[in-house]
Amino acid sequence: MTQYLDFEKPLAEIEGKAEELRALARSNEEMDITDEARALDKKAAGMLEDLYGSLTPWRKCQVARHPERPHCKDYIEALFTEFTPLAGDRNFADDLAVMGGLARFNDTPVVVIGHEKGNDTKSRIERNFGMARPEGYRKAVRLMELADKFNLPVVTIVDTPGAYPGKGAEERGQSEAIARSTEKCLQIGVPLVSVIVGEGGSGGAVAFATANRVAMLEHSVYSVITPEGCASILWKDSEKMREAAEQMRLTADELKTLGVIDQIIPEPMGGAHRHAEESIKAVGKSIEAMLKELDGKDGKTLIQERRTKFLEMGRKGLAA
Numbered sequence: 001m002t003q004y005l006d007f008e009k010p011l012a013e014i015e016g017k018a019e020e021l022r023a024l025a026r027s028n029e030e031m032d033i034t035d036e037a038r039a040l041d042k043k044a045a046g047m048l049e050d051l052y053g054s055l056t057p058w059r060k061c062q063v064a065r066h067p068e069r070p071h072c073k074d075y076i077e078a079l080f081t082e083f084t085p086l087a088g089d090r091n092f093a094d095d096l097a098v099m100g101g102l103a104r105f106n107d108t109p110v111v112v113i114g115h116e117k118g119n120d121t122k123s124r125i126e127r128n129f130g131m132a133r134p135e136g137y138r139k140a141v142r143l144m145e146l147a148d149k150f151n152l153p154v155v156t157i158v159d160t161p162g163a164y165p166g167k168g169a170e171e172r173g174q175s176e177a178i179a180r181s182t183e184k185c186l187q188i189g190v191p192l193v194s195v196i197v198g199e200g201g202s203g204g205a206v207a208f209a210t211a212n213r214v215a216m217l218e219h220s221v222y223s224v225i226t227p228e229g230c231a232s233i234l235w236k237d238s239e240k241m242r243e244a245a246e247q248m249r250l251t252a253d254e255l256k257t258l259g260v261i262d263q264i265i266p267e268p269m270g271g272a273h274r275h276a277e278e279s280i281k282a283v284g285k286s287i288e289a290m291l292k293e294l295d296g297k298d299g300k301t302l303i304q305e306r307r308t309k310f311l312e313m314g315r316k317g318l319a320a
Contacts, residue, residue: 002274005062008051014044048270055219057245061227063219064198065161068273070280071130072099072114072157075197078277079284080105080112086143088135092172095136097128097164100143105155106288111147113140113208114157117198130199131164134177137207141177141184148188153291156194156208161226163204178203185210186307189299193290195265195283196220197272212306213290215263216252217279219271222260223250259316263290 004012018040021033055063063069076083080103087094100113115132118124147154163174182203185192194211200222209222216222225233227241230248234240249255252264265286272279294302 003066003068005059005066007059007062011044011047011051014040014047018044052219052270056242057221057248057251058227058242060219060251061199061221061241061245063271063273064221066271066273067119068276069159069198070272070276071119071159071198072116073119074276075157075280075283076103076112076114078280079287080110081107083112086146087139089138089142091138092135095128095133095139096126097130097132097160098136098139100140102152105153105291108153108291109150110153110155111143112155112157113143115160115204115208117159128164130160131162132160132204133164133166133169134172134174137163137177137181140181140208144181144184144188144192147190151190153191153193153294154188154211155287155291156192156211158194158196158200158205158209158222159198160201160204161199162201163207175203178207181207182210186310187303189303191291191294191297191302192306193287193294195286196222196261197283201226210306210310212294212302212309213263214261215265215283215286215290216255216261217265217272217283218252218267220252221250222252222255223248257316259313 018037021037021040025033076099083101083103085099085101089095097115098113099116100111103110103112115130116127117130118127144154163169163178185207192211193213194209194215196205196209196214196216198220200209200216200220202225205222227245227248228238230244231240232238234244249258252261255261256264263286265282268275268278
């Protein structure tokens, strides 16, 4: 069953009533409720279109965080073949919030790296809800160095609320590890493409998304801090997260206008969590197009274009 978000409660009621009618019909074959159920389905479809046709930034945050959205593991299993996971940072430990390794994409050898949130209570705890520790970013650096050495394109899948802010992570050099990962993104002489599939939170996302091309699913978000964190700092009240989300310019449309991302990947009506297979295919097509754009460019050109892209950020305004 689909988990409904707060703003979807009226939709849940209508779809629930339609399902109740069908359950009654299944228990009593003499009942004919086809027309009534069809009318409710039509009303629900119209309501879904209205809700998702005009999502506010805060509602987009809620959709981006939906637990049933496809995660990194789902994308790797569906889009990549011969995936060989590589574990550990060769220094401290293996961070399960970051998964990565060697794989083939459309039969082309690549290195794929991404944040994994998990899909049930046990896996979410193991994966630390996609919040990487320093060893996760150091693992990513190791994999990017491997890709550079063997001339393999790098694909990153971003979905994290942000880097883990715990005491142990800070003691082991969290900010330095994020900076090293971001630096390595700028140094490698191979194509680097990134897709934000859910939350792109803070430096934890930038450490993977300092890429030649950055794509973003339509209802994903990408920001320097969560709306709740921003509201706590600016207004000393985390309940003002709706106002913060409006001001932060974290939606795909605004980030495309600002030049922060290069491409918006449309989501099926109702979001990626309702149509996972269709959304994964769309992400695959986007990765294919981005890699094709960069194919044939030499290492120096790729590095220079990547650096120029990020140095020029901030010159565009929303009125551009």
